[in-house]
Amino acid sequence: MPILEAKDLTYTYSIGSPFEKTAVDHINLQIEQGEFVGIIGHTGSGKSTLMQMMNGLLKPTAGSVLLDGRDIWEKGTDRRAVRFQVGLVFQYPEYQLFEETVYKDIAFGPKNMGLDEKEIDRRVRETAEAVGLKEELLEKAPYALSGGQKRRVAIAGVMAMEPRVLILDEPTAGLDPKGRTKILTQLSAYQKRTGCTVMLVSHSMEDVAKYVSRLLVLSHAKVVCFDTPANVFARGDELEKIGLALPQITRVFRLLRARGISFPDEVYTVKYGAELLRARLEGREPQC
Amino acid sequence: MLKDITLGQYFPMDSIVHKMDARYKIIITMIFLVMLFWGQHPTALIAGFLFVTAATALSKIPPKMVIKSLKPIIPILIITGLLNLFMLDGGDTLFQWKFLKITEQGVQTSVFMLLRICLLIAGTSLLTYTTSPIVLTDAIESLLSPLKKLNLPVHELAMMMTIALRFIPTLIEETDKIMAAQKARGADLESGSIFQRAHALVPILIPLFVSAFRRAEELALAMECRCYHGGEGRTRLRVLKSGLRDYVALALTLLLFAAVVTLNALLY
Numbered sequence: 001m002p003i004l005e006a007k008d009l010t011y012t013y014s015i016g017s018p019f020e021k022t023a024v025d026h027i028n029l030q031i032e033q034g035e036f037v038g039i040i041g042h043t044g045s046g047k048s049t050l051m052q053m054m055n056g057l058l059k060p061t062a063g064s065v066l067l068d069g070r071d072i073w074e075k076g077t078d079r080r081a082v083r084f085q086v087g088l089v090f091q092y093p094e095y096q097l098f099e100e101t102v103y104k105d106i107a108f109g110p111k112n113m114g115l116d117e118k119e120i121d122r123r124v125r126e127t128a129e130a131v132g133l134k135e136e137l138l139e140k141a142p143y144a145l146s147g148g149q150k151r152r153v154a155i156a157g158v159m160a161m162e163p164r165v166l167i168l169d170e171p172t173a174g175l176d177p178k179g180r181t182k183i184l185t186q187l188s189a190y191q192k193r194t195g196c197t198v199m200l201v202s203h204s205m206e207d208v209a210k211y212v213s214r215l216l217v218l219s220h221a222k223v224v225c226f227d228t229p230a231n232v233f234a235r236g237d238e239l240e241k242i243g244l245a246l247p248q249i250t251r252v253f254r255l256l257r258a259r260g261i262s263f264p265d266e267v268y269t270v271k272y273g274a275e276l277l278r279a280r281l282e283g284r285e286p287q288c
Numbered sequence: 289m290l291k292d293i294t295l296g297q298y299f300p301m302d303s304i305v306h307k308m309d310a311r312y313k314i315i316i317t318m319i320f321l322v323m324l325f326w327g328q329h330p331t332a333l334i335a336g337f338l339f340v341t342a343a344t345a346l347s348k349i350p351p352k353m354v355i356k357s358l359k360p361i362i363p364i365l366i367i368t369g370l371l372n373l374f375m376l377d378g379g380d381t382l383f384q385w386k387f388l389k390i391t392e393q394g395v396q397t398s399v400f401m402l403l404r405i406c407l408l409i410a411g412t413s414l415l416t417y418t419t420s421p422i423v424l425t426d427a428i429e430s431l432l433s434p435l436k437k438l439n440l441p442v443h444e445l446a447m448m449m450t451i452a453l454r455f456i457p458t459l460i461e462e463t464d465k466i467m468a469a470q471k472a473r474g475a476d477l478e479s480g481s482i483f484q485r486a487h488a489l490v491p492i493l494i495p496l497f498v499s500a501f502r503r504a505e506e507l508a509l510a511m512e513c514r515c516y517h518g519g520e521g522r523t524r525l526r527v528l529k530s531g532l533r534d535y536v537a538l539a540l541t542l543l544l545f546a547a548v549v550t551l552n553a554l555l556y
Binding site for chain 1: 299300301462465466468469470471472473474475476490491494495498499
């Protein structure tokens, strides 16, 4: 049974006013336990709205969200408990920090869960380490930190609830390339270690291609495809038509292919691409 | 959701009322208000009702929206109605219980007042429905410009108002976002005692204030970068222009006003 499922999920903003807009249009999805899913789409394609429905922050206009096969809007379901299981990190989450110290801010979620001091302490320290925050930062005021550090504190704040599904809405937006790679690598390591399900929203293929097992492409409130990165990138022309840029390395290989040099499959990580080329030059089979 | 607040919300449509000069719309609304309160006779209410109906029809705003604008003032209506009903003394006594007394005069006045307030809100809502806040402040600035001679900083006041209005939706959106984010971390905003609920607002208010200050600073910097220096010698992108429809509308309103004043003098 999928851990999280969307059935005919639809959301319409401002029904009945001239600003009416359907942001999510009859979407069907199945997310399996332990998956690392990337969600890609242009600005306004409905990514954020979809994610907010996944943890019960927005009530669908039509359709349903199933967690472990149970409708989260069913009567008698505790939506707060759903939110502890499906953790959502918003875009620019550093603007939600409010406590006097980093420690207290990370502890906000676990405290709301009603955990005891000892468990909270364990979670705060573990997640702070997982996102690469040094011990001495924990007693500092969040506003004294740099932008990247604040972002990490906010991510840790959601991770500390140890949700079974962790959704991150553009966690790398506005960070420099180094900060981006760092957060994504840490996230990937966290996912491998805990075995939780991660859904990563992004508008950059470049960022997600490396880490995800499946890629969901959204355009104009609908699903374009939901498949492995290789299969998704194989439909490169279609993606470019809806305004999504392929990773640079994939484009390089497509151009090479257009010039008549054949390669076995779609390439979307620099590492794999480099190995392919090296193997070709040395006249051997690629190893990976 | 907070986004669904309608009071004072612009409702874009392609209509003759939307296209009118905002200055005239303000003046006409003011005449309408004076008319409502001048007339002590039901004819004033009938005239007011006709005015609102005609304006709604011309503006193409769904009548439902105009009625919806009355919703927030229901408590005020109830209080005014009750106060007038019980406090006024005159005419036959219709009902008496200890010190509570309802008289004919009381019933008349309270019904009159209620209708008057409803028309007042409906009329002014039409102004804000058909005029974007930015244009509205432009018009206010233009109407108040004679006060510049008295060294009143009219432009600066209008600019402050424009900025404040401009940021209301932004801050509402921001509040929505922060609320959602804190709810995602299990913040409980809906249950508990008043004290607990007030305490639950801290995680929302602090980020909101921080972001408001940040926005203010960024805006000030951006304005400074573009050499903003106040009203002196400043030209506008949108110049308010009046035309035939504005004169006709004003003339009709004045005519209605004159009729109400005359009838009032004759009948009351």
